[in-house]
Every structure is written in C-alpha cells, then in structure tokens.
Amino acid sequence: MKFNYRLLACLGLVTTLFMGCGGTADILSTPVENIDTSPLKVTELTEDEKKNWGHLDLAKDTIPGMSVDRAYDELIKNRKGTKVIVAVIDSGIDIDHEDLDDVIWTNKDEIPNNGKDDDNNGYVDDIHGWNFLGDAYDEQLEYVRILASGDTSNPDYERAKSTYESEYQTWTGRKTQYDQIAQAVNNAHETLANHLKKEDYTMEEVNAISSEDESVQQAVQIAQNINANGLTLVDAKKELKSIQEQVNERLNYNLNKDFKGRTTKDNINDLSDIGYGNGNVKPVKKSEAHGTHVAGIIAAERNNGKGANGVANNVEIMALRTVPNGDEYDKDVALAIRYAVDNGAKVINGSFGKSFSPHSQWVRDAIKYASDNDVVFVHAAGNDSNNVDIEPNFPDDNVDFVEVSNTYIRVGSLTEKYGSKLVSGFSNYGKKNVDIFAPGSGIYSTMPENEYDFNGGTSMAAPGVAGIAALIRSQYPNLSAAQVKQVILDSGLPLTTKVVVGGDASNVKPFADLSTSGKIANAYNALIMASKIK
DSSP states (O other): OOOOHHHHHHHHHHHHHHHSOOOOSOSOSSOGGGGGGSOOOOSOOOHHHHHHGGGSOHHHHSSOOOOHHHHIIIIITTOOOOOEEEEEEESOOOTTOTTTTTSBOOOTTSOTTSSSOTTOSSOTTOSSEEETTTTOOBOOOHHHHHHHHTOTTSTTHHHHHHHHHHHHHHHHHHHHHHHHHHHHHHHHHHHHHHHHTOSSOOHHHHHTOOOSOHHHHHHHHHHHHHHHTTOOHHHHHHHHHHHHHHHHHIIIIITOTTOOOOOSOOOTTOTTOOOOSBSOOSOSSTTOOHHHHHHHHHHOOTTSSSSOOOSOSSEEEEEEEOOOBSOOOHHHHHHHHHHHHHTTOSEEEEOOOBSOOTTHHHHHHHHHHHHHTTOEEEEEOOSSOOBTTTSOOBSOSEETTEESOSSEEEEEEEOSOOSTTOBOTTOOBOTTTOOEEEEOSSEEEEETTTEEEEEOSHHHHHHHHHHHHHHHHHHOTTSOHHHHHHHHHHTSEEOOOEEEETTEEEEEEEGGGSSSSOEEOOHHHHHHHHHTOO
C-alpha cells in the first residue's frame, strides 16, 4: 500500500487529540574514494527536481540519481541506437496515454481483431501483448489462497496460517484506527465550515477564529496541526478516503478467504493450459495505475513537452497484464516471461513479488529460459523492509544461493536524500540476493488517462534499471544480456557510508552490505563502460 507518510505523521497529532494516545570520457567525475564526501543537498528540491530527481547526477547536482540526463547530454547526444523491446509484466497499461502511445510494441504478425491466432503462438489477437487476468483485477494474497484450499499437507500451510492471523489482526486494527481518524478530520472540517459559513475557508480565516466553543477550538487545533505538515483539512480528507479504500480492499479481497478473484477458467496448476485471458492489455479501471507508472519510468517519450521523461529513448513497451490487486499467480508470471522471450523482448521488467510461491520452480525455470535466450530480467526487491537473504521473496533466481540465471537483476530503492537516509525505509535488501539500488521514492511518471503523479516503491526502482539495460542494449547491441548485467553492477557508484535500514534509526549498516554490488545504478557510467567492452 502506498500511504502518504507526511499525512500519517500529522494525523498522529489528530489521534492524540481525539483518542488520547500517542566512450572517451572517464567513469565518474568525482573520484571513487571521495564519493562519500560529496556535499549534501541542504536545500529543498525544486518542483522540477522533484519530478526528475532520479535522472540527476550526484556529482553535479548533489542528488543521488542515475545520471540519465548527463548521459544524454554528454554521451548519447542525438544517437537513437537500435530499437529494443522491453516487456513490462505488471497490471494493465494505458497504451493510449499521450506519453506512451508512440512507444507501445505491436505484434506485426497478428491481424487485429479477427479472432484468429495468426502467428500460431497460442494467443489470439495479441496485438500489444497479452492479458493473463482477463476481466478480473481484485485478488487474494497467496497465503490466503493456500489457506482457502484447505490442503493442510501443503508444506507452507502452517506458515500461511500464522502469517494470515498476524496480518488480519494488523489490518482490522488499521481499519479501526483510520476510520476514527477520518471521523475526527471530517468532524473538524464540518465544524469549521459551519462556524465560518463556507466550505472553502482559508487557513488565515481559521487562525483568526476566536471562540469559547471547545469543539471549534479542537477543530482549529486539528487544522493547524495538519497545516503545519503542509496539508489542509480538505487534503487530509481526500488522502484518508484513499487510505480507507486501500484498507477495505485489503480486508474485502486480499485477506478474504471466501473471495474468488480468478475468472479465466484455466487450471492454475497446469502450466500447459495456455491461451486463457485476452489481448486487452489496458487497465480495467483508472485506479489500476501501477503498470502505466512503471512503463513511463522506462519509456515515457523524452523531451516532448509532456509530463515525464523515460530513461530509454528507443524502446517499445510490450504490455503483459499479469499483476492483480493482490498476489500474482505463478503460472501467469511464468507464462508472461516466456511470452516476452518468445516474442522478441530483450529486457523484462517485473515490479511485483510475494512471500509465498507454490509453483516457484515454474517461475525460476522461466527466468532461466530468459537467461538462456539472452534476455535481461529486472526485478523489484520488495517493500517489506526485510533482508531477503533471510526472509523469502519471490520470484528469485536461486535455490540456496545457487543461481540459475546470470541475467537476473534484483533492485532496491533509494530516496533523494543523499546521506544516512539514502535507502528508502520500505526497501528490502540483501548482500547476496539484491544486486543494486536505484531511485524509488517519490518517482514522477505516467498515470492512466493522460495524468501524472508520484509513486514510491522498489516497483519504481526496478524500471529505472530496466531503462538503463535497454539503453545499453540499444547503443551497444552486440553486448550479451550477461554483459549488460555485469556492466550495470560494475559501473554503479560505490558507497561505503553507513545508512539507516528499514526506516529504523537504530538499524544502521554500511551501504556496501545491502547488495552484492554495494552500488547505486548509474546510466552515465554504464554507457561508458559498455563502450569499452570489445
């Protein structure tokens, strides 16, 4: 869930009030040994910097971005390179978006809307990719599906049961908490609106209120507390409504053992049962925005005067609607990876993950299939603040740290705050199982219906790296997928500074211990290093 943490911080005050509780260039202009002494950004980011910080340069801008703009300005210039297909395995993608419509892959071997499998790949009318979810979107979490099956012989059954009991208690508690806070905020707004006899009052008018009425005094205090954190009561009402919707979705769908989300009528335990779903890769509703946001990070049309710039400038996005509002099915993921490989993708982005995977070997085999066929697979590390060397997170490319792929890259998330708070508090990490970190907090990108917004998660960090992989494959098409992975890892910015991990100020570790590379992904360096490989 993507909560507004600034909102929650100020709502803590509301809780207290109402509930009584608390090429020729050299790699890296700044010498490697001095990178940890780079000046900190002491001023607030401008609006333009906020929207583009992931593309900025640590040495030039004191912002820990991926040096994408510098790569274009100094290395790529006007060189378009070779067209690269990037498969985005995600929720639906708004392929008609003004910033994406010219970068969507089209299957030229398929005749649109004739109801036939013209290219004999097992999928009818797969013009821009495939929709493995059909018309469905809401879905259970994997451990809930395990419990709902009633199969107590499942080796994960007891762990699933324990996880469910803990999570259900957590989310029912959150529902109570946010419902109470929302009521307090709504009551405060109503009180002020009645007192001032207008709905669209200003903070100046609120601050000027002088009343002996305790309810008015409390409403003023709530409005002032929220405003001190940069929000208005109207903002808070809107954000709380969104949070309440997410909490209700978690309880009504994700954690509901009786909910049946699957509508495609295939056998989820039979990998050979294919062709289910349809060719409509678009979202089923506007709030299904994740895939559109991810696609924009990779490939939003650059410098067209609209919204956002993608990392890569000569790609086509293959849309594979596979990730529901809940946990994805292993079968869908495995088939989506194989579809991408078989239909020409050279890079795959997977911004999804879960802690239970009944058919993990199917997905691992598909990841190996991608590796064997020279395809880079970039995967988000997950948002549980966990060490994934210890806590399971799927999909993965290894069994007991023995890897099946040399083209799989797992990515952790960074904030724009260079220094001890560099690592996003939500980001998973792991010296063995996470490869590199990239910008993932507060990333501005495309949203359905020609809109744009900020989102955060390792889901946003992975497509940044996928974009770098596509750039390398476009500019240096003779490099193998394995070489592309190695270039990305070797060319990143190494940091030896200590950082806060998991958002816990008492948990401080060397950044170098959080991934195999100990580095931040860097497009500028990657292109230079790629140019030097024979």
